Amino acid sequence: MKAEEGFQIEAYVEGNAYSTDSVLPDLLKRLLPPGVLEEVEPDLTRVGHDVINSIRAVAQRAYPPRLVQYDHWGKRVDRLETSEAWQELKCTLFKEGLPGIFYERKYGEYSRVYGFAKLFLMDADTQVVDCPMSMTDGCARVLELLGTPEMKQDVFPRLISRDPKIAFTSGQWMTERPGGSDVSRTETHASPAATSNDANWPAYKLNGFKWFSSATDSNVSVALARTGTAASGSRGLSLFLIPLRLPLLHNVSPPPSPTSNGILVHRLKNKIGTHIVPTAELSLNNTTGYLLGNLNEGVKAILPVLYITRLHSAISGVSYLRKCLAIATAYSRVRAIKGGKEMLSENAVHVAHLAEIAVLYxxxxxxxxxxxxxxxxxxxGMATEEDKYLLRVLSAVTKAFVSQKACTAMEEAMTTLGGLGYMEEVGIGRLIRDGLVEKIWEGTTSVMAVDVMRSAKDSKVFGAFNSWSSRIIGTCTGEMQSRFKDAIALLRTGLQEVEGAYSDTNASPVLPRPALLLLGHCASALFLLEHAVWAWNTKSAPAHEVDVEAFTRWVTEGGLEAALNDVRKARQASSERARSNRNIVYGPKL
Incomplete structure (x- = not known):
């Protein structure tokens, strides 16, 4: 039989990434004022169309970067060659206003929602180009808060520009060989430059080695370097803006050499995913950098970057899951079973599996x-004190919880296509590989768990969380109370356990990670409840039933009870539990 003869599998067709999505359009109806939604929704619909019809095709032409360290004369050149498609994807995001939308603030407090909604639609189809964009966003925020007038005049506008001809991207160099996420062991040193042309560009010379530098083809980077003693740990670090080439504001052709600021690229990282993103090992050799903020307050200065990049990491995770679910549901509408008599979309067992993924999504x-x-x-400038404390804890929880849950759900989406889902051309495999890095970038789940536990030492943090959660549950009144009775009871129990875990002054050493996962379950449930109450009050039945059912299922079937039990076990665990863990992993010491 010829390949073109016999049964032919019908190709599935994905619809507009925005208008066919099962969650985002309805969510934005609640989050955005009607006037703002009316203005931005046509743009989101247009982006949803472009993702399927043009952006995806560009992404498919991208290929991994190549490093040329020496020219044919033996001269060190460190030329980083990236594909035209990668450069075109960056230009696309610039033109779409990312990260510019966040700083133009045309829509005030809703600018972040609008900009991230656009990114949400594009992220899964742009070859992780949000990696440099996230760090550019973070760098822009630091310059907005801490930059000198000259930096704000000359660099900040380029970081937020919509014009690819002048737009800058930024990297973020924190990770070094001794410490990984623990920056207290940073070896890179910075000392004041002997001469400086401008006191408003406070110049330093940096020497050290950066183990991971994502998006190495950027124009600038923010980096931590030691200005205090090694014994001072993280309290002896300062934050710097580093040009990758000098002069920074050049207007010459050809541009300055890649080694013009003493930055040598030793090798590109061989990663299991994010292949198109140039990630490298760098050494800084008398490299010029400009101080941002106060000396020895680098960790404090870089916090806005971390808050921002954590949310970019989270938006990537749900964006990848969005595409996997869209593929799975589109396939279910064209694949027939039972001798062609039933579509997968009509099969109760199959749809139940998709529903589990959809509730998590x-x-x-x-x-x-x-x-x-x-x-x-x-x-x-609209945040209350409660908002500030909530952001402090939820930025870490959201990043960690999404990274933990999204990849597993992507794997489940892959299985709904059978063997076809395992094929590279479908794209789910790449999304899983790329999504796995979100468990590591910007801090692992365990690092985030310790960070949240550290934040809990300030009683105001969880005081704000408890106040917020009580207020949301309090909106569930009348008939809703009866409908949500069992789910609310379980959610309350989970919240009580969260409060106990984070107020425990003698917490078990194994508590932070299960406590964070329970907190993630509870926080996501509260946001779903907030939406379900809104839907109940604004939609006629049965339109609100999906929102009501999604909240109920997430609380009672989505893993909250198991997470609750994990925390209870961890709180009861003594130091013997930690000792047993070591024995299980490494073997007992005889």
Whole structure:
């Protein structure tokens, strides 16, 4: 039989990435004022169309970067060659106003929601180009807060520009060989430059080695370097803006050499995913950098970058899951079973599997955008003290919880296509590989868990969380109370356990990670409840039933009870548990 003869599998067709999505359009109806939604929704619909019809085709032409360290004369050149498609994808995001939308603030506190909604639609089809964009966003925020007038005049506008001809991207160099996420062991040193042309560009010379530098083809980077003693740990670090080439504001052709600021690229990282993103090992050799903020306050200065990049990491995770679910549902509408008599979309067992994935997707999307709302309020000067404390804890929880849950759900989406899902051309495999890095970038789940536990030492943080959660549950009144009775009871129990875990002054050493996962379950449930109450009050039946059912299922079937039990076990665990863990992993010491 010829390949073109016999049964032919019908190709599935994905619809508009925005208008066919099961969550985002309805969520934005609640989050955005009617006037703002009316203005931005046509743009989101247009982006949803472009993702399917043009952006995806560009992404498919991208290929991994190549490093040329020496020219044919033996001269060190460190030329980083990236594909035209990668450069075109960056230009696309610049033109779409990313990260510019966040700083133009045309829509005030809602600018973050709008900008991240656009990114949400594009992220899964742009070859992780949000990696440099996230760090550019973070760098722009630091310059907005801490930059000198000259930096704000000459560099900040380029970081937020919509014009690819002048737009800058930024990297973020924190990771070094001794410490990984623990920056207290940073070896890179910075000392004041002997001469400086401008006191408003406070110049330093940096020497050291950066183990991971994502998006190495950027124009500038923010980096931590030691200005205090090694014994001072993280308290002896300062934050610097580093040009990758000098002069920074050049207007010459050809541009300055890649080694013109003493930065040598030793090798590109061989990663299991994010292949198109140039990630490298760098050495800084008398490299010029400009101080941002106060000396020895680098960790404090870089916090805005971390809050922002954590949310970019989370938006990537749910964006990848969005595409996987869209593929799975589109396939279910064209694949027939039982001798061609029934579509997968009509098969109860198959649809039940898709529904589990869809409920998780809904919970994660609400969690991410609920946290984005808090950031938008803060940047627009509209945040309450409660908002600030909530953002402090939820930025870490959201990043960690989404990264933990999204990849597993992507794997489940892959299985719904059978063997076809395992094929590279479908794209789910790449999304899983790329999505796995979100468990590591900007801090692993364990690092985030310790960070949240550290934040809990300030009683105001969880005081704000408890006040917020009580207020949302309090909106569930009348007939809703009866409908949500069992789910609310379980959610309350989970919240009580969260409060106990984070107020425990003698907490078990194994508690931070399960406590964070329970907190993620509860926070996402609260955002779903907030939406379900809104839907109940604004939609006629049965239109609100999906929102009501999604909240109920997420609380009672989505893993909250298991997470609750994990925390209870961890709180009861003594130091013997930690000792047993070591024995299981490494073997007992005889």
């Amino acid at each position: 809904r919970a994660l999307t609400h969690l991410v955008f609920g946290t984005i709302v808090l950031m938008g309020r803060g940047e627009a």
